[in-house]
Amino acid sequence: MKDLKGKVAIVTGSAGGIGEATAFAIAKEEAEGVIVSDLNSDRGNEVAEMIRKETKAKCEFIKTDISDITDIKNLFDKTLKLFGRIDILVNCAGICDTFPIEEIDEKQWDKMLKVNLRGTYLCCREALILMKKAKYGKIVNVTSISGQIGGIATGIDYCTSKGGIITLTMSLAKIGGPYNINVNAVSPGFVDTEMTKEFTHFNPESVPLRRIGKPEDVADVIVFLASEKSRYVTGAIINVNGGVFMG
Numbered sequence: 001m002k003d004l005k006g007k008v009a010i011v012t013g014s015a016g017g018i019g020e021a022t023a024f025a026i027a028k029e030e031a032e033g034v035i036v037s038d039l040n041s042d043r044g045n046e047v048a049e050m051i052r053k054e055t056k057a058k059c060e061f062i063k064t065d066i067s068d069i070t071d072i073k074n075l076f077d078k079t080l081k082l083f084g085r086i087d088i089l090v091n092c093a094g095i096c097d098t099f100p101i102e103e104i105d106e107k108q109w110d111k112m113l114k115v116n117l118r119g120t121y122l123c124c125r126e127a128l129i130l131m132k133k134a135k136y137g138k139i140v141n142v143t144s145i146s147g148q149i150g151g152i153a154t155g156i157d158y159c160t161s162k163g164g165i166i167t168l169t170m171s172l173a174k175i176g177g178p179y180n181i182n183v184n185a186v187s188p189g190f191v192d193t194e195m196t197k198e199f200t201h202f203n204p205e206s207v208p209l210r211r212i213g214k215p216e217d218v219a220d221v222i223v224f225l226a227s228e229k230s231r232y233v234t235g236a237i238i239n240v241n242g243g244v245f246m247g
């Protein structure tokens, strides 16, 4: 039997990159339903269409800006109407920058934290409220190596937002544990996506596994964390970085 047979999942930020690979990977594990959620409607609809064609999962695109609570409530309401429950939430939506500190003013800081940290929190909150009632749930957040050790190329606002996701994940794991809800995070290193296309300086030879990560490398670990195979894992931050940081 496939690992996610019959499950219903929401994947935010799944119009591209790690989120897209994750939505596909979940659908391929025979999930009943996968919600592709993103700001980008054109690409989001295309991804949902491809998943419907290539897998047996019921898949819909729901346009969502995770910095907007009305959009988030709509995402959860529509998913509940379609499937009657939400078993899995994967928070992939995020933004990144490479600004020096001189250019990270209060507006930039607030924008970054509003999307990456507040958006992730609000999606977790909506899911946790439903999952507590169901006494079942799997939440997987996406942090970053720069949230663990600070950034080299990425802005301090991005690193801080990702560090916050680590604390958020551990705190929610404690709240969710008594209700059979696992809350974990993956922490990618350098992964080849739209987000990193400008990071041309990165040398694969600096990675112990000698290559840059692929979205599927991260998606497969997310599937594990969304499955029963990780039933006794919660509050964990799993490095998916080819060995660049081992902590």
Ligand SMILES: NC(=O)c1ccc[n+]([C@@H]2O[C@H](COP(=O)([O-])OP(=O)(O)OC[C@H]3O[C@@H](n4cnc5c(N)ncnc54)[C@H](O)[C@@H]3O)[C@@H](O)[C@H]2O)c1
Residues within 6 Å of the ligand: 012, 013, 014, 015, 016, 017, 018, 019, 037, 038, 039, 040, 064, 065, 066, 067, 091, 092, 093, 094, 095, 096, 115, 142, 143, 144, 145, 187, 188, 189, 190, 191, 192, 193, 194, 195, 196
């Ligand atoms: N690529 C990497 O090397 C890397 C490393 C560490 C962590 N991450 C994290 O992985 C996650 C996925 O990133 P990716 O590399 O696949 O990048 P990506 O840019 O391909 O994907 C991010 C997706 O999030 C969506 N998005 C942005 N703002 C949004 C908003 N307000 N509401 C809803 N959707 C929004 C984008 O439209 C996009 O589809 C991000 O949280 C990122 O910080 C990526």
